[in-house]
Amino acid sequence: MKSKYDAVIVGAGIIGCCVAFELAKKGCQTLNVDKLPAAGHGSTANSCAIIRLHYSTPDGVAMAREGYYYWKNWEQYLEATDSNGLAAYINTGSLVTKTPRNKYLRNVMVSLSELEIEYEELDARAVKRRFPFLDVSKYGPPKLATESGFGQPTGGSIEGAIYVPESGYINDPILSTRNVQAAAEAKGADFRFNAQVVGIVKQNGRSAGILLKDGSRIEAPVVINVAGPHSFIINRMAGVDQGMNIKTRALRQEVAHVPAPEGLDYQKAGMLVSDGDIGCYSRPEVGNHVLIGSEDPDCDTLEWIDDPDNYNTNFTDQWRTQVMREAQRIINLPVPNDRQGVVDLYDCSDDWLPIYDKSDLPGFYMAVGTSGNQYKNAPVAGALMAELIEKVEAGHDHDRDPLTYQLKYIDRFLNLGSFSRLRAINRDSSFSVIG
Numbered sequence: 001m002k003s004k005y006d007a008v009i010v011g012a013g014i015i016g017c018c019v020a021f022e023l024a025k026k027g028c029q030t031l032n033v034d035k036l037p038a039a040g041h042g043s044t045a046n047s048c049a050i051i052r053l054h055y056s057t058p059d060g061v062a063m064a065r066e067g068y069y070y071w072k073n074w075e076q077y078l079e080a081t082d083s084n085g086l087a088a089y090i091n092t093g094s095l096v097t098k099t100p101r102n103k104y105l106r107n108v109m110v111s112l113s114e115l116e117i118e119y120e121e122l123d124a125r126a127v128k129r130r131f132p133f134l135d136v137s138k139y140g141p142p143k144l145a146t147e148s149g150f151g152q153p154t155g156g157s158i159e160g161a162i163y164v165p166e167s168g169y170i171n172d173p174i175l176s177t178r179n180v181q182a183a184a185e186a187k188g189a190d191f192r193f194n195a196q197v198v199g200i201v202k203q204n205g206r207s208a209g210i211l212l213k214d215g216s217r218i219e220a221p222v223v224i225n226v227a228g229p230h231s232f233i234i235n236r237m238a239g240v241d242q243g244m245n246i247k248t249r250a251l252r253q254e255v256a257h258v259p260a261p262e263g264l265d266y267q268k269a270g271m272l273v274s275d276g277d278i279g280c281y282s283r284p285e286v287g288n289h290v291l292i293g294s295e296d297p298d299c300d301t302l303e304w305i306d307d308p309d310n311y312n313t314n315f316t317d318q319w320r321t322q323v324m325r326e327a328q329r330i331i332n333l334p335v336p337n338d339r340q341g342v343v344d345l346y347d348c349s350d351d352w353l354p355i356y357d358k359s360d361l362p363g364f365y366m367a368v369g370t371s372g373n374q375y376k377n378a379p380v381a382g383a384l385m386a387e388l389i390e391k392v393e394a395g396h397d398h399d400r401d402p403l404t405y406q407l408k409y410i411d412r413f414l415n416l417g418s419f420s421r422l423r424a425i426n427r428d429s430s431f432s433v434i435g
């Protein structure tokens with residue numbers, strides 16, 4: 001394998017692979033390096049892979065809308081087939097409950113309308129009519145399972161919800177990553193697995209490559225940190241973390257898989273439910289299961305992880321709390337003793353919005369801080385990162401004069417300054433996985 005490239009990408013998760021694909025399409029000789037044995041085996045592997053359009057900020061909605069089209073046109077995006085088969089988008093629709101914390105979805109509805117994204121406003125009775133397997137009582141604000149009144153309705157019904165027909169999930173996030181790897185390889189990209197980056201090489205005041213654990217060195221004028229929950233370690237290695245206003249940390253998460261209520265075909269009847277009233281999101285999962293993640297309600301203590309290679313990968317009481325919260329909404333949802341699901345880490349930024357940016361070290365870039373909500377946006381992130389890198393390497397001062405990126409499917413420009421490491425905390429964020 002060569003030891004000199006135009007760009008080295010640290011990480012071969014879904015975003016690292018999309019960055020490689022887009023750079024390779026521009027004629028750049030890229031190498032992705034990953035310490036794991038194959039693409040998509042990091043946090044992407046355990047992604048719930050939900051493709052939804054509701055985000056708290058207008059840019060968040062626009063990016064998700066753009067990403068949606070990439071997934072819908074997956075084969076066209078890849079420009080190739082893959083002998084492993086292609087990942088598939090499963091449409092389920094999504095139901096999002098109105099809560100005080102999400103400002104009754106007022107801003108979300110404005111952003112959806114602005115992009116002509118179809119949605120319906122439903123009051124609690126309409127939700128019940130359409131989804132009779134849901135209990136529409138109000139349970140919020142979410143509580144700890146140890147608090148008195150847990151699981152008891154707090155009076156009346158939910159404030160209502162919106163239903164967005166275009167939402168769903170990708171059936172196999174690892175396969176989707178493998179698809180993008182194959183697409184990138186078809187454009188000349190290289191991948192090296194079981195190779196851990198232990199240093200960022202600098203020369204003449206800019207990045208000049210990487211150092212691997214086996215002592216070998218790979219030269220490249222451009223290095224891109226797409227290391228997921230390890231991103232803060234790679235930024236530290238490059239010495240760029242102190243120059244960031246928004247930083248990233250690893251956040252532990254549990255996702256539960258439980259059987260659907262007896263007699264309910266959840267694969268058919270179920271949809272994505274984003275439910276701040278109970279503090280959970282959920283979607284149908286194979287085997288007539290319900291997948292349940294946390295929307296990180298205020299009452300829960302967030303479990304920040306100092307060492308992403310050493311954390312508790314077993315389920316804790318949080319698993320049962322999430323299932324019991326979901327059982328408030330889905331009538332007769334079982335709370336089994338046999339705990340199934342996943343435990344993994346988000347690469348969480350201070351305002352739960354991603355950082356797609358350069359750094360203070362010329363030639364060193366980052367696509368990090370994906371905060372549990374950027375799988376869906378990976379193809380867009382790949383495309384905008386490739387353009388940002390191309391323009392900054394050609395001399396553009398992105399910090400002083402932030403670039404804009406023209407989305408391909410929707411008629412809109414994204415101000416890439418909103419993904420800057422130097423931005424002020426974005427107060428429009430949900431400060432949760434919703435972004």
Ligand SMILES: Cc1cc2nc3c(=O)[nH]c(=O)nc-3n(C[C@H](O)[C@H](O)[C@H](O)COP(=O)(O)OP(=O)(O)OC[C@H]3O[C@@H](n4cnc5c(N)ncnc54)[C@H](O)[C@@H]3O)c2cc1C
Nearest residue numbers: 011013015035042043044047048049050197228370375376
């Ligand atoms: C439980 C969970 C559920 C989620 N659900 C959703 C969802 O429903 N929808 C959504 O849009 N997003 C979701 N996300 C977020 C989404 O999965 C991530 O944003 C996305 O997968 C990140 O991709 P990535 O390529 O940046 O990182 P990763 O997939 O984590 O890849 C980073 C890679 O870098 C490698 N690496 C790290 N350090 C080094 C080193 N020193 N040397 C070499 N390699 C290194 C790792 O091995 C890893 O493979 C979820 C995340 C989690 C954890």
